[in-house]
Amino acid sequence: MTEMLEAFRLVAAPDVPIAILASAIYGLVVGSLPGLSATMATALLVPVTFYLSPIAAVATIITASAMAIFSGDIPGCLLRIPGTPASAAYTNEAYAMTRKGQAELALGAGLWFSAIGGIVGTLSLVLMAPLLAEMALSFSTFEYFWLAFLGLMCATLVARSSPIKAIAAMLLGLLIACIGMENPAGTPRFTFGIPDLLGGVEIIPALVGAFAVSEVIRAMVTPEPPPIPRRKFGSILAGQWQLTKKYQLPMWRGNLIGIIIGVLPGAGADMAAWVSYAMAKKFSKEQEKFGTGHPEGLVEAGASNNASLASGWVPALLFGIPGDTITAIAIGVLYMKGLNPGPTLFTERADSMYALYIIFILANIIMIPLGIGMIRVATLVLRAPRSAVMPVILLLCAVGSFATGNNLFAVILVALFGCLGFVMERNGYPVAAMVLGIVMGAMVEQNFITSLIKSDGDVMPFIERPVSGVLAAMTFGALLWPAGVWVWRRFGGGRLPAAETPR
Amino acid sequence: MQLSDRVTGAVLVVLGGVAAYAGSRLPAVPGQDVGPAAFPMLIGIGLVICGVLIALGIGRSFEVAEAEAPAGQGSRRLAGLRALIPPALLLFYVLAADRLGFLPTAAVIVLVMALALGARLRLAVPLAVVAPVLIHLAFYKLLRVPLPAGLLPVPW
Amino acid sequence: MNGISRRGVLGSAAALAATPLARPALAQPRWPSRPVQMICPWAAGGGTDAVLRIIAALLEKEFGQPFNVVNRTGGSGVVGHAAIAQAQPDGYTLGIITSEICMLHWQGLTEITYRNYTPLALMNNDPPGIHVNASAPYKDVKALADAIKASRPGQLKASGTGQGGSWHLALAGWLVAMGLKADHVRWVPSNGAAPAMQDLAAGGLDFTTCSVPEARAMLDAGRTRTLAIMAPERLSVFPNIPTLKEVTGVDYQTGSWRGIAGPAGLPAEVKAAIEPALGKVFQSQEYKDFLNARGFGMVYADAAGFARYMEQADKSLGDAMKAAGLAKA
Numbered sequence: 001m002t003e004m005l006e007a008f009r010l011v012a013a014p015d016v017p018i019a020i021l022a023s024a025i026y027g028l029v030v031g032s033l034p035g036l037s038a039t040m041a042t043a044l045l046v047p048v049t050f051y052l053s054p055i056a057a058v059a060t061i062i063t064a065s066a067m068a069i070f071s072g073d074i075p076g077c078l079l080r081i082p083g084t085p086a087s088a089a090y091t092n093e094a095y096a097m098t099r100k101g102q103a104e105l106a107l108g109a110g111l112w113f114s115a116i117g118g119i120v121g122t123l124s125l126v127l128m129a130p131l132l133a134e135m136a137l138s139f140s141t142f143e144y145f146w147l148a149f150l151g152l153m154c155a156t157l158v159a160r161s162s163p164i165k166a167i168a169a170m171l172l173g174l175l176i177a178c179i180g181m182e183n184p185a186g187t188p189r190f191t192f193g194i195p196d197l198l199g200g201v202e203i204i205p206a207l208v209g210a211f212a213v214s215e216v217i218r219a220m221v222t223p224e225p226p227p228i229p230r231r232k233f234g235s236i237l238a239g240q241w242q243l244t245k246k247y248q249l250p251m252w253r254g255n256l257i258g259i260i261i262g263v264l265p266g267a268g269a270d271m272a273a274w275v276s277y278a279m280a281k282k283f284s285k286e287q288e289k290f291g292t293g294h295p296e297g298l299v300e301a302g303a304s305n306n307a308s309l310a311s312g313w314v315p316a317l318l319f320g321i322p323g324d325t326i327t328a329i330a331i332g333v334l335y336m337k338g339l340n341p342g343p344t345l346f347t348e349r350a351d352s353m354y355a356l357y358i359i360f361i362l363a364n365i366i367m368i369p370l371g372i373g374m375i376r377v378a379t380l381v382l383r384a385p386r387s388a389v390m391p392v393i394l395l396l397c398a399v400g401s402f403a404t405g406n407n408l409f410a411v412i413l414v415a416l417f418g419c420l421g422f423v424m425e426r427n428g429y430p431v432a433a434m435v436l437g438i439v440m441g442a443m444v445e446q447n448f449i450t451s452l453i454k455s456d457g458d459v460m461p462f463i464e465r466p467v468s469g470v471l472a473a474m475t476f477g478a479l480l481w482p483a484g485v486w487v488w489r490r491f492g493g494g495r496l497p498a499a500e501t502p503r
Numbered sequence: 504m505q506l507s508d509r510v511t512g513a514v515l516v517v518l519g520g521v522a523a524y525a526g527s528r529l530p531a532v533p534g535q536d537v538g539p540a541a542f543p544m545l546i547g548i549g550l551v552i553c554g555v556l557i558a559l560g561i562g563r564s565f566e567v568a569e570a571e572a573p574a575g576q577g578s579r580r581l582a583g584l585r586a587l588i589p590p591a592l593l594l595f596y597v598l599a600a601d602r603l604g605f606l607p608t609a610a611v612i613v614l615v616m617a618l619a620l621g622a623r624l625r626l627a628v629p630l631a632v633v634a635p636v637l638i639h640l641a642f643y644k645l646l647r648v649p650l651p652a653g654l655l656p657v658p659w
Numbered sequence: 660m661n662g663i664s665r666r667g668v669l670g671s672a673a674a675l676a677a678t679p680l681a682r683p684a685l686a687q688p689r690w691p692s693r694p695v696q697m698i699c700p701w702a703a704g705g706g707t708d709a710v711l712r713i714i715a716a717l718l719e720k721e722f723g724q725p726f727n728v729v730n731r732t733g734g735s736g737v738v739g740h741a742a743i744a745q746a747q748p749d750g751y752t753l754g755i756i757t758s759e760i761c762m763l764h765w766q767g768l769t770e771i772t773y774r775n776y777t778p779l780a781l782m783n784n785d786p787p788g789i790h791v792n793a794s795a796p797y798k799d800v801k802a803l804a805d806a807i808k809a810s811r812p813g814q815l816k817a818s819g820t821g822q823g824g825s826w827h828l829a830l831a832g833w834l835v836a837m838g839l840k841a842d843h844v845r846w847v848p849s850n851g852a853a854p855a856m857q858d859l860a861a862g863g864l865d866f867t868t869c870s871v872p873e874a875r876a877m878l879d880a881g882r883t884r885t886l887a888i889m890a891p892e893r894l895s896v897f898p899n900i901p902t903l904k905e906v907t908g909v910d911y912q913t914g915s916w917r918g919i920a921g922p923a924g925l926p927a928e929v930k931a932a933i934e935p936a937l938g939k940v941f942q943s944q945e946y947k948d949f950l951n952a953r954g955f956g957m958v959y960a961d962a963a964g965f966a967r968y969m970e971q972a973d974k975s976l977g978d979a980m981k982a983a984g985l986a987k988a
Contacts, residue, residue: 047647164556165557168515168550172518175543178542185539187530187538187539189526189543213590221586386620391612391614392630394613395612396638399642403642406648408601411593411597412593414593415589422586427511449537449541449542453536
């Protein structure tokens with residue numbers, strides 16, 4: 001108990017609330033700019049943390065990353081340009097809601113369920129950290145392979161297009177992920193002698209190009225759409241309460257999936273959002289509404305990506321193993337500030353740990369008022385003429401992607417992916433599936449190859465180990481299920497109930 | 504840029520074939536039974552299969568016809584050229600940013616884009632002046648991104 | 660305010676054309692008379708970035724001019740290293756170079772070698788450790804070495820970084836020094852040290868050869884044990900870990916090092932100013948505290964010493980890469 005009081009005292013130190021507030025606003029702004037991801041927001045904070053007290057330093061990272069993951073939804077919803085890779089999964093859905101005049105509801109859902117996800121994720125960190133850490137440590141490359149494979153299969157679910165085109169787009173993403181020498185063999189592949197390609201195609205330029213620039217191109221060739229009907233929208237939170245009651249199950253499922261994926265090193269918020277959105281669609285009673293501006297997927301995925309953010313700290317704090325790119329940076333800061341990760345952190349520095357928990361909760365609570373303000377300001381963009389918004393977006397694309405590595409090559413990549421994204425979109429190939437392929441490509445290959453090396457080429461460990469066996473069964477089940485349904489419908493006399501089940 | 508499924512499918516077949524062939528020629532790595540060649544080959548073959556299926560029109564029934572607004576009244580060829588303006592401006596940024604500096608380059612990009620989208624000069628010119636300055640402030644001062652000064656160094 | 664922020668020779672030429680316009684054409688009295696750009700070839704938030712940022716902060720205090728850290732990432736370090744080597748040698752673009760510079764050219768990935776730089780100071784070196792799962796039967800590194808010698812080629816598996824990375828070469832060098840073939844232990848490439856340490860704790864590997872700070876959290880958590888380090892002497896932060904030579908008598912040492920350098924042909928005036936300053940930085944309490952906090956190895960060499968060090972490292976890493984079949988013939 002004395003530790004708890006001490007923790008409150010630590011958080012109440014004058015510099016901590018200031019650090020939280022400042023980094024909250026910073027995170028909201030950076031996350032909402034296309035091209036600047038939550039990881040980037042965190043990395044840019046590191047030099048600042050040099051000058052802060054340990055608790056304030058960690059508070060800036062926690063707060064800024066949580067805010068940035070939420071505010072990545074904003075440009076996705078308003079302009080169909082995801083601010084961070086974690087928002088890419090449900091960008092089309094949120095944008096469809098905006099077209100229906102429900103921008104506030106969509107963004108409010110992102111905000112409300114992000115905050116809930118963040119708080120539930122924190123509780124999992126507080127209550128089950130040792131348990132979750134054991135789970136993370138039981139995952140070897142065999143399990144990761146199946147996990148990544150399951151993640152890839154979400155490609156066909158998130159898009160409203162022919163599954164074959166979705167798979168083709170996903171394979172294209174995997175092929176792009178092959179570029180460079182960051183593969184298990186360390187061999188340069190498809191680099192065409194360009195040194196900039198040795199490190200591979202980074203996800204941010206690809207994301208910015210495929211979504212943002214292609215959207216700008218689309219604006220060039222289509223007439224200005226009719227203005228979005230301006231509906232009087234009351235309190236943002238009131239609408240969210242109804243959604244919470246209506247979609248309780250998806251919300252909790254999102255939280256759970258987020259926590260699990262967040263704990264597993266290497267997966268992170270991006271994958272959590274994809275998997276949750278796909279799950280929401282798969283198990284929804286109103287599948288056909290997905291993609292037309294239906295909030296159910298936003299509820300689940302919004303909760304999921306923020307839950308994963310908090311639980312990603314579990315392996316980081318206990319074993320110094322980063323759950324995602326954000327905690328990878330955070331670990332460096334923890335060491336710098338003498339908060340060395342390890343079980344002793346929970347016993348000997350319990351006051352600091354409690355202080356971290358309090359900061360997590362605080363950050364997710366102040367996210368709501370600040371986020372509402374941000375939404376009110378951001379929706380003004382919808383009233384600005386397209387000829388004023390699009391030029392600024394294009395400029396932001398150039399500067400934002402340049403900023404990822406201060407390398408102009410990224411801007412060239414953005415231009416190329418812009419053209420590619422535009423052509424794909426026009427011809428019914430879901431761009432989101434390609435992005436998923438790029439995100440997951442390295443993980444699939446890395447774990448497949450290293451597993452084979454470890455087992456001397458034997459495939460049995462892929463299904464022998466208990467957890468990998470379960471994951472393998474899930475993968476094959478998910479693969480064979482649609483085929484089975486198709487065969488049944490085709491030859492079984494079509495006695496299946498119609499797609500719409502009466503409720 | 505609306506192409507038939509036959510064309511995009513064929514493109515995928517070619518791309519997959521090239522990827523698989525180029526992948527198969529990658530050297531093996533000592534100590535790895537499955538070398539760097541395996542994955543590109545697998546993906547290439549997958550792309551070929553998908554391409555063939557798409558070209559044959561299988562799976563099209565799942566597609567939801569998009570309520571696409573009819574392409575602009577102008578001739579289609581002109582529309583195609585307009586599509587190239589944004590990527591061309593990005594390449595302009597790459598080539599000119601270091602020589603001209605960030606502010607002039609950015610102003611040109613914003614001005615051209617705004618005019619191309621039909622903005623009046625009354626909107627486009629102030630936008631081209633204000634937007635680069637604000638973005639420069641945010642990225643250079645707040646995020647410490649080394650934007651080139653070039654011909655027009657900023658006073659901050 | 661300078662305009663040098665572009666890779667490649669073409670970029671340097673462009674910058675050359677642009678910079679005179681950007682700054683007053685006054686005779687420059689003393690270096691540094693304007694902000695200095697420090698290039699980091701690795702991403703913000705990583706270890707190299709942290710080292711450079713603390714050095715830059717201390718240099719700033721020393722000279723009263725801003726030392727701005729710029730991360731120029733891409734191409735597995737190639738892009739940033741090239742940016743330093745190809746910058747204008749006027750002393751206003753310096754950077755941090757890492758052991759990769761003595762590896763990339765052997766793989767044929769870049770033309771640039773350590774000779775393209777003006778070495779200024781070696782600021783840190785992290786020797787590889789040898790880590791095993793806490794429940795592994797090996798009592799000390801001698802037991803592990805015996806087990807390796809008794810094993811079939813490829814039977815034991817080790818990891819720590821990607822194929823051809825520093826820690827892979829450390830393993831290859833150690834095996835060769837023991838009189839074995841460089842691939843006697845199968846290398847499992849991993850995406851950095853953290854996943855390798857996780858897999859070691861999960862029981863998927865026999866041992867890892869990453870640095871001790873990278874293994875530290877697992878070590879503290881009691882999940883892994885560190886048997887030895889491949890260094891000439893024990894680390895000040897981890898005095899209980901013996902060196903390889905102490906236990907087995909095999910004298911093999913290597914490391915992942917970081918040093919400050921500028922492009923080749925830096926003016927003598929700049930060198931005269933910065934060399935003692937870097938020495939002072941290394942001696943400062945802030946720098947020592949920082950290295951200790953992160954567990955980074957405290958190794959220093961002045962400009963001449965750094966040059967010799969790199970020459971030697973280039974040869975030894977090259978030998979290890981050839982032995983492991985990683986060098987391009």
